[in-house]
Amino acid sequence: MFIDHAKIYVVAGSGGAGCVAFRREKYIPKGGPSGGDGGHGGDVIARADRHIHTLLDFKFETRYKAERGTHGMGSNMTGKSGESLVIRVPVGTVIRDAEDGRVLADLLQEGQEAVIAKGGRGGRGNSRFTTPTNRAPREWEPGFPGEERTVELELKLIADVGLVGLPNAGKSTLLSRISAARPKIADYPFTTLTPNLGIVRAGEKGTFVVADIPGLISGAHEGKGLGIQFLRHIERTKVLAILLDCNSESMESDYHTLIHELESYSPLLLQKKRMIVYTKKDLSPGKFSGLKKKVTGPVPALTISAVSGEGLDELIRLLWDILQEEERTSSLS
Ligand SMILES: Nc1nc2c(ncn2[C@@H]2O[C@H](COP(=O)(O)OP(=O)(O)OP(=O)(O)O)[C@@H](O)[C@H]2O)c(=O)[nH]1
Ligand SMILES: [Mg+2]
Missing domain, CATH: 3.40.50.300 (P-loop containing nucleotide triphosphate hydrolases)
Known part of the structure; x- marks a missing residue:
């Protein structure tokens, strides 16, 4: 059995921040909260592809980053989710967390996918914080960071x-x-x-x-x-x-x-x-x-x-x- 190795760093997208906004409508003096949630960050996904035969490319390009979510907006508009990043690897690639050796993915079949870094959730906008006692909350959440880690790819050729x-x-x-x-x-x-x-x-x-x-x-x-x-x-x-x-x-x-x-x-x-x-x-x-x-x-x-x-x-x-x-x-x- 012949073995090929590579080590890469993957960063999932962070979530967009929630928004603070209030409705502004004619004849309604105090509009309620209307800040939308941030969009979720994109995942980093590994996909087995039978057209790829080696881990060679990963020796040249070692950092992979998925898109972040955009921030929430007024009128309760949720931010756009970040695009996930798909990394194509040869069929038969095992992916491990470099720190603890845990197997994150064992891609044995053409087209098989696994998330190897999960995107961060979008933060909540202020409309989610409304309570019976607080009708005009100014609270909001920032987006959550995406997972990031160094992973080891191993291919038995x-x-x-x-x-x-x-x-x-x-x-x-x-x-x-x-x-x-x-x-x-x-x-x-x-x-x-x-x-x-x-x-x-x-x-x-x-x-x-x-x-x-x-x-x-x-x-x-x-x-x-x-x-x-x-x-x-x-x-x-x-x-x-x-x-x-x-x-x-x-x-x-x-x-x-x-x-x-x-x-x-x-x-x-x-x-x-x-x-x-x-x-x-x-x-x-x-x-x-x-x-x-x-x-x-x-x-x-x-x-x-x-x-x-x-x-x-x-x-x-x-x-x-x-x-x-x-x-x-x-x-x-
Ligand atoms: N002139 C010439 N010599 C060659 C050619 N191909 C191989 N040789 C020579 O033949 C000898 C043996 O070559 P190797 O490639 O080591 O042969 P091998 O089949 O791998 O041999 P083993 O590993 O011992 O089984 C070497 O001296 C090579 O330089 C060729 O096309 N022309
Ligand atoms: Mg020989």
Whole structure:
């Protein structure tokens, strides 16, 4: 599980003040009180939005303030309530009060909302203070302050795409080229010891999350190499990108090894959408033709070079399209 954190300060709107006023009407020498109440302050509301994938924006903008209520007016007019401020957060965000750790919201579903700072009530105007003995009260209340607090946002990220490959296939290099993640890269197997996560921007369309896990080798499902413990990180991804070094002499058996390891861990992994990414094209002499369809079945495939950048934009587009397709089919079922 990958965790993203942010800390922000939220201030709800304060209520408007109540008003002191008296009726002024022709032929009525002493009009009664007519001061209206202040409007309520706006709340700060967190809403889960599936188009948001990270807490990144909250690292740049850390203060959020809802509108205050306006003051009450004469003729018993209540002030206008302040507009609530809606903060959009990724689905799966837990929000805690930073001071006491109390959970204020656990937003698990698209569109789910929670008030994380309540707006202050508007103050009462003088007409509310009328009593049988005091017909012309001059009392009024100021607006009540809105709640304010520092909150911690925590998101347990679930990757959309899992990068799977033998050690040294170029998984971490790819992640470092398409996202801001900076995993360790080196020319020896098992450089990556724990999963890395990167957020990939697909132009204006949106973002998705990619997980780079340690390399798999034959027997991984029995615990060889770094074993299978990391496969659980890709169990919940929607798409698997199988990376194959296109300079490998044994590409076909590399592919079968990977498929076999995935299947031995869980046959469900093979039911996921997948694609093949041939890596290190820049090192490949001459024209490279990839694996035959007979071997891979109808799996989309693409050749890239993380060094020259060739194919990277296309790869991002293709992954985005596969994810959209996956979203459509899963929302139908
Ligand atoms: N020429 C070239 N070298 C690459 C390319 N992609 C990766 N490499 C090199 O291949 C080696 C392994 O890259 P990594 O990204 O660490 O491979 P990995 O799949 O993450 O490896 P593990 O973490 O050990 O499983 C490094 O020396 C990279 O510089 C590429 O497109 N072209
Ligand atoms: Mg790596």
